[in-house]
Amino acid sequence: MATLKLYGEPGWGSVIIEAQLAWYDMPFDLEPVGDLFSDPEARSRLERINPLGQVxxxxxxxxSVMTESAAMTFWLAEQTGSTDLVPEPGSALRARFLRWLIFITSNIYPTYTYADLPSRFVPQEDARDGFAAAVGDYAKRLYGQLAEEASAPWFFADRFSALDIYICTLTHWRPGRRWFRENTPGLTAIMQATKALPKLAPVWNRNFPDS
Ligand SMILES: N[C@@H](CCC(=O)N[C@@H](CS)C(=O)NCC(=O)O)C(=O)O
Structure with missing residues (x-):
């Protein structure tokens, strides 16, 4: 049987899945994709596998090919038979887990899709900065909502889950570590607690060596 292959790039969204694979001790090959925004070759190589060109x-x-980190999160839990990262159906936290996982991937994550390279969505050059700023403001509002739901040390108080891995990843991105620290200290605390987990430390260090 072939080994599972994860296409990714250090510090990009692939870290969300790399961390889960490490948590489950699942063997996998990591295939670096290159910079999808600045290298057209890298993008067209990945688009042959995932037409959206995303990691x-x-x-x-x-x-078979799988895309979408939320789908992978559930698939990995099913494959391993583990409830470590995904509260099991019928459990008290299941509905909240579903809500906030989908909130992150369907509301927050697309703000990066739209603002990472606004030229893809805004033809007028002089309107792009304003568009990116508006999308950034919207993301801040979403992070505010997420933070209001967060407990400590984990999103679900004493119950670590895949949501903490998402939050640890996202708080390394825009609007920046300082903004999160000042405006959503609960999310920063989750990031720090998640980075301190010995099992995941090598993944964070490899993906965010400067932080
Ligand atoms: N819905 C996807 C979003 C993945 C995504 O947007 N990944 C970013 C990297 S963090 C990407 O590959 N961006 C390239 C692009 O948007 O063209 C998921 O949850 O896996």
């Missing part, structure tokens, strides 16, 4: 992208041992 994380996985090729499963049976050769």
């Amino acid at each position: 994380p992208t996985m090729v499963l041992p049976d050769g």
Whole structure:
């Protein structure tokens, strides 16, 4: 059986899945994709596998392609039979887990898609900065809502989950570590607690060596 392959790039969204694979001790090959924004070759190579040209992208041992980090989060939990990162159906936290995982991936994550390279969505050059700023403000509002729901030391108080891995990743991105520290200290605390987990430390260090 082939080994699972994860397409990614240090510090990009693939770290969300790399951390989960490490948590589960699942063997995988990491395939660096290069800079999808500045290298057209890198983008067209990945688009042959994932037409959206996004990471994380996985090729499963049976050769099928999986995209979407939320789908991967559930698939990995099912494959391993573990409830470590995904509260099991029927459990008290299941509904909140579903809500906030999908909130992150369907509301927050797209703000990066739109503002990372506004030229893809805004034809008028002089309107791009304003668009990116508006998307950034919207993201801040979303992070405020997420922070209001967060407990300590984990999003679900004493219950670590994949949401903490997402939050640890996102708080390394825009609007920046300082903004999160000053405006959503609860999310920063989750990031610090998640980075301190010995099992995941090598993943964070490899992906965010400067932080
Ligand atoms: N919905 C996807 C979003 C993935 C995503 O946007 N990844 C970013 C990297 S953090 C990406 O590959 N961006 C390239 C692009 O948007 O063209 C998921 O949850 O996996």
